[in-house]
Amino acid sequence: MKVVIVGGVAGGASCAARLRRLDENAEIVMVEKGPYVSYANCGLPYYVGGVIEKESSLLVASEQMFKVMFGIDVRTNCEAVSISAKDKTVELRDVESGEITVEPYDKLVLSPGAASVHPPLPGIDSPGIFQVRTVPDVRKIREWIEGGTTYLTGMSNYSGIQMVKPARRAVVVGGGFIGLEMAENLIHIGFEVTVLQRLPQILGPLDPEFAVTVEEFIKARGVKLELNDGAAAFEQLDSGAIKVKTDSGKEHLADIVILAIGVRPDTALAKTADLEIGERGGIRVDDQMHTSDPDIFAVGDVIEVKDFGTGEWSLVALAGPANRQGRIAADVICGRDSRFRGTQGTSIIGLFGGAAAWTGVSEKTLQRLGDSDYEKIYLYPNSHAGYYPGASMIGLKVLFRKSDGKLLGAQALGADGPAVDKRISALAMAIQMGATVYDLEEAELCYAPQFGSAKDPVNFAGMVAANILQGDMPVSHWDSMDDAFLLDVREPVELAVESVPGAVNIPLSQLRSRLAELPKEREIHIICRSAQRAYYATQLLQQHDFKASNISGGMLSRAMESMEKAK
Ligand SMILES: Cc1cc2nc3c(=O)[nH]c(=O)nc-3n(C[C@H](O)[C@H](O)[C@H](O)COP(=O)(O)OP(=O)(O)OC[C@H]3O[C@@H](n4cnc5c(N)ncnc54)[C@H](O)[C@@H]3O)c2cc1C
Secondary structure, eight states: OEEEEEOOSHHHHHHHHHHHHHOTTOEEEEEOSSSOSSBOGGGHHHHHTTSSOOGGGGBOSOHHHHHHHHOOEEESSEEEEEEETTTTEEEEEETTTOOEEEEEOSEEEEOOOEEEOOOOOTTTTSTTEEEOSSHHHHHHHHHHHHTOOHHHHTGGGBOSSOBOOOOEEEEEEOOSHHHHHHHHHHHHTTEEEEEEESSSSSSTTSOHHHHHHHHHHHHHTTOEEEETOOEEEEEEOTTSOEEEEETTSOEEEESEEEEOOOEEEOOHHHHHTTOOBOTTSSBOOOTTOBOSSTTEEEOGGGBOEEBTTTOOEEOOOOHHHHHHHHHHHHHHHTTOOOOOOOBOOOEEEEETTEEEEEEEOOHHHHHHTTOOOEEEEEEOOBSSOTTSTTOOBEEEEEEEETTTOBEEEEEEEESOHHHHHHHHHHHHHHHHTTOBHHHHHHOOOOOOTTTOOSSOHHHHHHHHHHHHHTTSSOEEOGGGOTTOEEEEOSOHHHHHHOOOTTOEEOOHHHHGGGGGGSOSSSEEEEEOSSSHHHHHHHHHHHHTTOEEEEETTHHHHHHHHHHHHHO
């Protein structure tokens, strides 16, 4: 059997290695149009920022290693230009010499990835404007920064007495994860960074109240963020700097511009074989990675995948799914019954030491689908036991079905990145296994004081959600509090910092003795800092025949909501 694989990075390389492990006799050819295989795209921004010091660290496995260890015929600088599905051949072009050869296959695997979006804006190809997709891309960025223009090296400011280097300015176009990672890394090496984001929020999969919290976090660390404004044109000035003109008519001067506007499945090759392309523009495959041609498989960023939560076709450009799909394609080619389960879009972004992460369905997706069979909770637990030094708060939102408690999605953020990772990774696994909030109550997670709490935030989320579903703790939310009766059970000293207009204040410690001050005929929505004391108050009032509910997340979720409203 002869298998030809197009694309030698995440999906392609994992497919090739798995194929060899399963079939010692297969003839495997892996073609890659770039100079390297199996490089770490996810590390590219950190090479620009100098966190990853050596370019060679980005090269996870070499062409030579694939040849020697796995007996795989790797051809770099070799582009697949067309497919004849009828003849089962693929036409290859040597990128350096231009020579065309024809390669027959029994099975063909396509993993060409997604191309960076490069809109035809005036001046977009000017020097100093870069995309971030490959090792040569980031090499060029480093060279530009290190060698630089006259402006970047500061020579234009030579005063005769001393050489003053002016602040270096970068404009990053796009507020997705690649854009923000580049922004952080450019700040790290001393740039003033402006991020232009055409949409009203950064990090599209996050719900707006989480996105705004990340926005404030990065702004506080020096990122200038321009929302609702995209790049419209670029103009190179005599100084070497670039003028970036925006949709709204603003102008930003930059010494370097990074384009991170998004990616689009690279389906040019698939189209030469008339493979079915889906409504989102990716190659349509089944759960065994077959395309519409039974001998051609496709994996990675180039395909459409079924969203695990909604069942909708979607485009998900993530390394984890690409690697798993490559492995599944190899399994299926070797006669195994492996299947892809769909993707939850589980992601994490590290920013200035903190992190934001998400998995499964967001609230805005549920709203878009008109799905009202869900409830949400906001929690603000510590990253680990509060008595052990260094604990910090995690903001956690969990969505679940009202009807049966099934977990739907979760988002988290916090200054302690690994703690955020741990909770969203656990919740991602739970969602994939079809878990309910009752399963979270029982989850047995690692605990020692420096890592977590005996009642981990994941357990805690399950307990809060189960309390709601079992009727022990009615819940309400800030977005539906117009004209509601609000009871604030915090201490007066806390109210001095921030109070809620119109709320009646009876501290929890006095509540039992002041019940007569509360109305029996109205629902009482209870506020505290994080919803814990409000939970105790809700229980207390319910047992005295009041209609009471706990405002999820208390003042902490109100702060997120206020930031969103103020935007
Ligand atoms: C800067 C950056 C940071 C990222 N960070 C993360 C992260 O933190 N976490 C995460 O999960 N994901 C991250 N990703 C996304 C992740 O890298 C991709 O989802 C993953 O690499 C997709 O794998 P793939 O095999 O589909 O495509 P790729 O890994 O992009 O590989 C496709 C390869 O195919 C080659 N190719 C294309 N067409 C042809 C052709 N006709 N002939 C021969 N070769 C061809 C290309 O040159 C390319 O090398 C990041 C991506 C980038 C660019």
